[in-house]
Amino acid sequence: MKRESLSTIVFERLIASIHSGELAPGMQLPTEAELGAEFEVSRTVIREAIARLRSEGQVVPRQGKGVFVSDAPRRSFSIPTETLRTLPQTLSFLELRLALETEAAARCAMRRTEAEARQIRIEMESADSAYPNPEDVQVHYDFDFHLAIAKAAHNDYIYEFLLYLKPILVPRFQLSYVVASEMKDKYFDRIHAEHEAIVRAIEVSDPEAARNAMRLHLENSLERLRALARSTGQPTAAEPGAGSLFGSRL
Structure with missing residues (x-):
């Protein structure tokens, strides 16, 4: 951590x-x-x-x-960072992200401007341009690429919610937890292929293809962390009664 x-x-x-x-x-x-x-x-x-x-x-x-x-602070959605100290809770959190971002990708494909499509490709190429050592990069090193897609969905709530998630999610794990150094080239090639499928669907304004490509990308990310949980003997979902991801503030 x-x-x-x-x-x-x-x-x-x-x-x-x-x-x-x-x-x-x-x-x-x-x-x-x-x-x-x-x-x-x-x-x-x-x-x-x-x-x-x-x-x-x-x-x-x-x-x-x-x-x-605020004059009257409301009871609100909250994800205290202390609730994400274990893999099971982090996996539950990523399932929430998956549900949001698959639809964000579809909306982006429908609503993005040409300039936004170009910026999304730039963000992808920036994230995918280097093959760093897994010890030097976070699992979610491509989050700015995902933010660009959310912004081009033209729904401020989606974008601001992902912006809210960034400092909670990105520092969770180093990539070395889920991919060995000798496998890094194969790993980055696969991630780039997943990114390219998302971007291409957005560029041709195909919301269903964008939705499916984003789902595949995030499901694969989830599966890599589930494999880590299994390898360390941890459950792959939060145990019933183990405490709410949202604490008492929801």
């Missing part, structure tokens, strides 16, 4: 300030630039942290004014 991501650290510090009253209801959050300077992180990190705060109902955006602490 990797250390918590920067955006998770920023999120947790901001939510602590909200809960303590330092950031009171109705108060405007500092700008992205100001928060970036305060936490010494990029604006992308700040956006990811604020996306999580929005998903939890802790802050609300106001057009042309900024982001404000």
Whole structure:
């Protein structure tokens, strides 16, 4: 397991300030630039942290004014990072992602612009251009490619939800857990073929093909982690009564 991501650290510090009253209801959050300077992180990190705060109902955006602490924080969807310490819970989490992203790919194929299709291919080629050592890369190293597809689906909820998932999901496992160094070329070739099938379906505006290609890609990813679970003697699904993935906040 990797250390918590920067955006998770920023999120947790901001939510602590909200809960303590330092950031009171109705108060405007500092700008992205100001928060970036305060936490010494990029604006992308700040956006990811604020996306999580929005998903939890802790802050609300106001057009042309900024982001404000919610007057009445709502009970909301939440995935605390501490619930993803085991493979079974992570597998359950990935099943949620699969359900969302298969439809996102189909919507993308129907709605994407030509410019967005080109950007998706660029993101794929960027992710697939190098064959790094598995010890140096995360299992979900291609997440920005998936984000580009979600953005081109033209559904802000889909895109923001995946943006919310990124700092939770990406740091989970190194690729070396599921593929040996001597098998890396074969592994990356297969992943590229899966990516290419998704991109090609989007480029020709075939939603059913895009849906099926994304499902195959994510099911294969799930199966690799299920194989890891089996090899280490862990269950391949969360045990009944083992605790909710969403804690008590759903």
